[in-house]
Amino acid sequence: MDKPPHSRHWSGRIAWVTARKITQGLALLGFTVLIITTGMDRAAYTLANFPIRLSPLAMLASLICSRTFLSGMTVSLLLIFSSLVVGRAWCGWLCPLGTILEIFQFRKTKKDTRIPERMRAAKYGFLIVILLSAIFSNLTLLIFDPLTIFTRTMTLTILPVFDQLFTAIEKLFVSIPFLSNAVYRFDLLIRPVILPVKPAVFQYAILTGFFFVAIILLNLLAERFWCRYLCPLGAFLGLFSRLSLFKRRVKDDCAKCHLCEVHCPTGTIDPQKDYSSDPAECTLCMNCLRDCPKKALSFSPTFSRAPRREYDPGRRTLLNSLLVSVTLSALLSIEWIRKYPRNHFLRPPGAARDAFSSACIRCGLCMKVCPTGGLQVDLSQSGIEAAGTPILVPRLGYCQFSCNACGQICPVGAIPLLDLKEKQNAVIGKAYIEHDRCIAWSDHQTCIVCEEMCPLPQKAITLDSGKFVAPDGSSITISLPVVNREMCIGCGICENKCPVAGEAAIRVYTT
């Protein structure tokens, strides 16, 4: 069988695109497997938070804000170096969010004229606002870092939804008699490796999901809208990419056929400028290399700085961003919650209460590793400023006495790495019994669950005995739980296990 005449010299260039797609698939799979297995077994936490530490944006903002250098942060230099060599190849070849946006690509028309090129400046503005805010001790906008978006959405929304589907399908098949044993065996084999024993439940999971879907829906306006106009990490890497070694170059034999422009996912190939592109936008996807009939393109090493574009950040962007940052800080400081702090609002063990919002990069890994599901995402308990940070919600899960997983996984030490002894003495809050609702104190019935559960070696909840007169006139003696607040560390297992419906009759409050 004869090969088409041109297949030979085309194959090499098609291979680049195939290689990219395979790399993207493997990278997405890798990031997904990593987040799924994170916290399922107490091992390799250093590897588990590696993807977050890759982000130079999150690491730099954290460094500016906390003024603490952690050696783990140096991993992010990988991305900076890579952008000095191959530009924004990270965006086109590895970024998990980028790959997802490429999968959900609704729009096939490539050049979108409705969105002006100046819009590309937005991401630089965004980047500068994030970094300036970090100087003002605010990290709220790190919820827009693509790596935190990916980790957070996987943890809070996608995996729990998958868990529900997985369980529903298993339940369906387990009811078929001849299949039930196979399903049990499958469940026993798979679930402990990839899912928690009990399906995880997260507050604001739906909101997190909407946020993610919204980013995908922006693809309706233009292909990879997020990457082109908004992504602050893309902007960060873009700044370095202007100096990158491998840049796209158009040779003189270009036939001006438009093919490269049509298939460019970032729309940076400009017919007005001899089909040249901006290395700060190009993701090295190699589509143009594949499509060029004249082989008029190359990605050969060049030591040069990319020419300035109209949307590149300048003094004006800086000033505007400064204005936005200052306004933002001012706005956040007028939040009413600052005058009226909630007292049923708990931070992970060992975390500073006041400064926590200025230390946490909102990646959500701690919520993934918390074995009881007690670490939940906060939206506004301590103000909008702290959106995306973890709080302990004892009714959903308690701080397990012999676990320090959140401190181990935290990539920036916002939750300090405490050894078990230290963690077991770290005070999260103090438990208070609401006598009016307590089964023993109020109904005079036997219930000592909180005492039983208290994990402290000397029990911070002890049993007193109380004499009461029963309705029939007889005298009854009941064991009454009493909290020794000197000892209580506020782990919240008492609140979690309290059999009273709704709010527990014993609650952990901050002191």
Added chain:
Amino acid sequence: MKKVSRRDFLHLMGIGIGSVTAAHLISGCEPDIPPPTVPPEPSLTPLQPLPTSTPTPQPTPTNTIQPTSVENPYLVVTHGEDPEQHIRQGIKALGGMERFMKSGADVIIKPNICVPYHTYEYAATTNPWIVGTLVKVCLEAGAKRVRVMDFPFGGTAKDSYRKSGIEEQVKAAGGEMEIMLPLKYKEYDIPNAVSLNQTSVYEDILTTDLLIDVPIAKNHGLAILTLGLKNLMGTIQDRGAIHNDFDNRLVDLATLVRPHLTIIDAMRTLMANGPTGGNLSDVKIQNTVIFSQDTVAADSFATSLFGLLPQHLGYLVNAANRGLGRLDYQNVKIEEFNING
């Protein structure tokens, strides 16, 4: 090959989903679903309180248990330091593991692995070598497989299995640690219940050929002591329901989940601040293990190690009154000895 059109595809999908749903509905809609059959009653002998002073233990042979001679002791109590010898010599004194299982049997051992907080020295969890040796003894007697499981009330099973040291010993002995996943719990009716009419139990606990209850003897705020009967709470899903009307509900559960053999680990006993513990000063080394087919009798004997009487534990009194076993352990044939070697 013929191309499948979208319409055809939807039709096929419809038929597929329809049949699965139908199967689901049919299997779910049987009239008056009878509660899954409870396995044959294990030989919890004298079901009537025995007033006679001459102990007449009559283990009733069931299809899983070989006929036994009348000479086997009702209770075996061993003293000594080596957990392995405790199990080997204790089981031998009781008549050998072959008395409780046939070759090829499926065995479940239910130790107490309540929390992942401390290692076994703190006496909150069953001695790992006792569980490990038990696995070995069952396998030597020809068991097809031996599974060890518990559902901890704090932390995850994975962490608890590891921290207790039980996982290591069980795996070394050739047994399996099974995580009790929610899928396998089934709602069971408890006939003749006083207070707890229904509860969700891990199915295999009720269907296995041999269920061995291996609690550790320790202090507990509500139960006063947690022993063999209390250890059964690890087999159900909703433990909260038991805490109310505890002395009756625990016995209701014990009428449903009936271990064929109870072995109480009292090598190290937690005397205060149970069931979680954490102080070595609360741990008393007693180097004792109690064996019996009668959980109530084994529990009753264990009270003596804490300076108590069986009558001090409300649930034990209720269990004896309802014919689940004997409170008067003094009146049964006890073989108590020091292990050698």
